[in-house]
Every structure is written in C-alpha cells, then in structure tokens.
Amino acid sequence: MLELREPKIVTELPGPKSKEMLKQRAENVPQGVSNIVPLYIKRGEGALFEDVDGNVFLDFAGGIGVLNIGYSHPEVVAAVKEQSDKFFHTSINVVLYEQYAKLAEKLNKLIPGDFKKKTMLVNSGAEAVENAIKIARKYTKRTEIITFTGAFHGRTLLTMTMTSKVKPYKWDFGPYAPGIRRMLFPYCYRCPHGLEKATCNLHCAKQFEAFFLEEVTPEDVAAIILEPIQGEGGFIIPPDEYIKALRKICDKHGILLIADEVQSSYCRTGRMFATEYWKELGVCPDIVATAKSIAGGLPISTVTGRAEVMDASHVGGIGGTYGGNPVAASAALKVIEIMERDYIAEKSLHIGKICMKRFEEMQEKYELVGDVRGRGAMVAIELVKDRGTKETAKEETNNIVQECWKNGLVVLSAGARGNVLRFLMPLVITDHQLNIGLDILENAIAKVSSDALAYNAT
Numbered sequence: 001m002l003e004l005r006e007p008k009i010v011t012e013l014p015g016p017k018s019k020e021m022l023k024q025r026a027e028n029v030p031q032g033v034s035n036i037v038p039l040y041i042k043r044g045e046g047a048l049f050e051d052v053d054g055n056v057f058l059d060f061a062g063g064i065g066v067l068n069i070g071y072s073h074p075e076v077v078a079a080v081k082e083q084s085d086k087f088f089h090t091s092i093n094v095v096l097y098e099q100y101a102k103l104a105e106k107l108n109k110l111i112p113g114d115f116k117k118k119t120m121l122v123n124s125g126a127e128a129v130e131n132a133i134k135i136a137r138k139y140t141k142r143t144e145i146i147t148f149t150g151a152f153h154g155r156t157l158l159t160m161t162m163t164s165k166v167k168p169y170k171w172d173f174g175p176y177a178p179g180i181r182r183m184l185f186p187y188c189y190r191c192p193h194g195l196e197k198a199t200c201n202l203h204c205a206k207q208f209e210a211f212f213l214e215e216v217t218p219e220d221v222a223a224i225i226l227e228p229i230q231g232e233g234g235f236i237i238p239p240d241e242y243i244k245a246l247r248k249i250c251d252k253h254g255i256l257l258i259a260d261e262v263q264s265s266y267c268r269t270g271r272m273f274a275t276e277y278w279k280e281l282g283v284c285p286d287i288v289a290t291a292k293s294i295a296g297g298l299p300i301s302t303v304t305g306r307a308e309v310m311d312a313s314h315v316g317g318i319g320g321t322y323g324g325n326p327v328a329a330s331a332a333l334k335v336i337e338i339m340e341r342d343y344i345a346e347k348s349l350h351i352g353k354i355c356m357k358r359f360e361e362m363q364e365k366y367e368l369v370g371d372v373r374g375r376g377a378m379v380a381i382e383l384v385k386d387r388g389t390k391e392t393a394k395e396e397t398n399n400i401v402q403e404c405w406k407n408g409l410v411v412l413s414a415g416a417r418g419n420v421l422r423f424l425m426p427l428v429i430t431d432h433q434l435n436i437g438l439d440i441l442e443n444a445i446a447k448v449s450s451d452a453l454a455y456n457a458t
C-alpha cells in the first residue's frame with residue numbers, strides 16, 4: 001500500500017531512474033507507440049501512482065478510461081490471484097470455463113433493452129467494434145456502415161477506417177476498408193452546419209434524407225454506429241432529440257443501431273452504461289460494444305446485442321484464441337460486483353458535480369476556457385484563444401497537460417482539433433484528492449493563460 005494519499009514531487013521530472021529507463025525504450029520501441037508522460041510507474045493505488053523515483057501523481061487519465069475502479073483494487077487482485085492459481089487459459093473454443101457465460105449473463109441483464117440478448121467476449125475495444133460490425137453485416141446481409149466525424153473506434157484496419165481523425169490515427173495507413181460512410185456528428189458547440197442549437201430545428205438529423213439519396217441507399221446500410229458520448233472526439237454529447245431521430249431512421253429502414261460504449265461505460269457517465277440515458281428517452285441500441293474499465297485493466301471486451309442478431313453468425317465465424325480469457329473475465333465479474341455494491345455510478349455523478357462547478361468557475365475567470373461539458377464524471381474543458389471566433393487553443397492545451405503532470409497531475413487532451421482537456425479519473429478518488437487535482441489544473445490554466453496574455457502583449 002502507498003503511504004501517501006496526495007501527489008508529491010520529490011525529484012526533477014522525469015526523475016533520474018525514469019530518465020535512464022527512457023533510453024531503453026527509445027532504443028527498442030518504435031516511436032509510433034506514443035507516450036504522454038515520460039514516467040515509469042512503480043505501483044498504483046486508487047487514483048494515485050508512484051513512479052520509480054518516488055514521485056506520487058494523481059491520475060486523471062485513468063489509463064485512458066480503464067481504471068474507473070482505481071489501480072489494483074484489492075478485491076479484483078484477489079479474484080485474479082484465485083483464478084490464476086487454477087488456470088490462465090484454455091481458449092473457450094476448446095475447453096469451456098464458467099466465467100465466460102457468467103459474464104455474458106450479467107451483461108445481458110445490465111445492458112439496456114427489454115429483449116433477449118446474447119454476449120460474446122473478445123480482447124480490446126477495437127476488436128469488440130469489429131465484431132459488432134461483422135455481426136451487423138451478417139444479420140442484415142448488407143455491407144454499408146455509417147460512422148461520424150469525430151468518431152474514434154480503434155486502430156485495426158476496419159476500426160481505423162471508421163475512426164475520423166486522420167492524424168495521427170490514419171495517416172499513410174491506407175487503403176482503408178470498404179463500406180464505411182461518414183456523416184457530420186452533432187457537435188453543438190461547433191455546429192458543423194453553422195447553426196445554433198436553440199433554433200436549428202435538428203437540422204443534423206435531417207441530413208439523412210439527402211445522404212440516403214446522394215451517398216448510399218438505406219437498403220444497403222447494415223448499421224449506424226456512434227459513441228453515446230464521443231471520447232477521443234472531445235467528450236461531445238449528441239442532443240437527446242438526435243438520438244431519438246436516429247432510432248426512428250434505423251427502424252424505418254431496418255438498420256441496426258450500434259453503441260460504441262468502449263469509453264463511456266462502467267459508471268463513467270453516472271450510469272453503468274451511457275445508453276441507460278438513451279433508455280430514458282425510449283431508445284435502445286441493437287448492439288453495444290464495451291471494453292476499457294470492465295476488468296480494471298485486464299484486456300477483455302464485450303459485444304452484447306439482440307439474441308437473434310448475435311446468433312446470426314455461423315459456428316466459428318466470430319471469436320478468437322484469447323476472447324473472454326478466464327483471468328480477465330474473473331476480474332470483470334468482480335469489478336461489476338464492486339461497482340454495483342459500492343454505488344460507483346452515484347459516485348461518478350458526485351465527482352461530475354464537483355468538477356463541473358469548478359470548471360464553470362474557471363470559465364468565468366479564464367478567457368481560454370471556451371466550453372465546459374460532461375455527463376457524470378465524463379467531463380471536459382474545450383480551450384479557445386477567442387470565445388467569439390472559437391479559434392482553437394491547441395498549443396495552450398498541450399502546455400496545460402505538461403504543466404499539470406510536472407505538478408503531480410496526469411491529464412489527457414482530446415478532440416479533432418487537439419484543444420480539449422478530458423478527465424477520466426478513477427471513480428474511487430476521494431473528494432480531497434479530487435480537489436487537489438482540480439487545484440493543480442486551475443493553477444496550470446491560470447499560468448498558461450497569463451503566459452498567453454504576456455506573449456500577446458509583446
């Protein structure tokens with residue numbers, strides 16, 4: 001257990017041991033595998049980690065949304081050890097073990113939708129999305145998939161194609177997979193149609209009529225896939241009315257609605273799944289892909305959908321050697337048990353409230369803070385050089401990320417324009433730790449704001 005409960009910097013950063021180890025990485029690991037903070041971790045606990053030089057950091061990145069339950073939750077560690085003592089692996093395709101179907105049963109109950117569901121397990125977010133697409137194509141016997149600007153679905157060939165941002169995700173990695181169509185996402189702060197939310201009359205949803213005439217006939221569309229809240233895209237929440245319109249369009253044309261909940265699930269938004277908010281609108285997706293925080297850091301992902309859709313594939317058509325690995329599945333069962341027992345979704349709402357209050361105060365104080373938004377603890381700040389023109393402040397965003405970690409707080413940027421700070425702190429964070437982190441963040445925003453003012457004055 002760490003003795004420290006707060007961030008503490010005791011060396012220059014990166015510290016001497018991290019610096020030494022970075023040489024090994026530079027020598028042996030391709031540069032394409034990116035890294036935000038050049039620190040080597042020694043151990044983690046809750047929302048904190050200690051690096052190899054004895055510095056302690058608060059982690060508002062949570063392993064990119066994987067650590068909702070925190071670092072090394074003792075009960076998850078115990079579940080992993082117990083399973084590891086028995087066996088690591090058989091491959092579900094060869095010898096059966098009970099955790100696979102147990103986890104599937106749990107997800108079939110929890111994922112929104114009052115219909116019979118089935119679940120398959122794979123290893124990563126991208127793999128879950130790929131399988132969702134394969135299953136949708138198989139079921140509908142159609143090929144075309146509609147995705148959105150700002151979307152991130154992974155880095156495999158198909159999911160990279162579905163992903164929107166060219167640099168760094170797609171650049172020179174083509175040719176891309178066929179059958180992927182893209183529409184404009186309803187990003188109301190920067191409406192791609194140049195309209196205002198109050199008066200737009202849901203123009204974005206009306207785009208489908210023209211799209212189906214000019215781009216692709218709806219009879220060829222297998223699925224529309226979207227993130228309930230865009231993650232890498234900058235935590236963009238589509239309007240409720242848009243979600244309702246999507247469901248109607250899907251129903252009218254026999255198109256499946258797929259929710260990519262890889263980043264928004266497992267209590268991040270104040271519900272176990274962000275699509276629970278859809279359910280409150282009377283909308284349910286036909287297929288849901290999840291990953292990240294499901295197993296507290298072990299690689300496992302899920303595809304859950306209407307039973308008849310999930311059963312469309314012939315035997316052997318879906319799956320893989322490691323899919324639903326028993327150690328990872330045991331961890332997932334324990335994580336979900338803890339989340340339900342310890343009211344982690346409610347904790348997420350609590351964290352979100354504290355953050356949004358502070359963000360709104362920052363918005364009043366600093367011109368740089370253009371938009372603050374979020375749902376539950378999936379919260380973000382969009383930075384602009386000028387609130388009128390909304391000119392993006394990408395460099396300032398990077399400077400804030402740097403300033404934060406040098407003061408003990410790890411944060412991530414996001415957004416197609418790289419000007420969003422997004423927060424994915426472990427939901428087991430204490431209020432005290434949260435407030436310390438928000439103080440470090442505010443100091444960084446203040447410093448970068450005054451640096452920018454000084455620069456503009458020269």
Ligand SMILES: Cc1ncc(COP(=O)(O)O)c(C=O)c1O
Pocket residue numbers: 064124125126127129152153154155227231232260261262263264291292
């Ligand atoms: C919404 C979404 N879908 C898919 C992925 C891909 O997941 P993975 O990196 O586990 O393949 C991510 C990863 O950030 C994501 O945020």
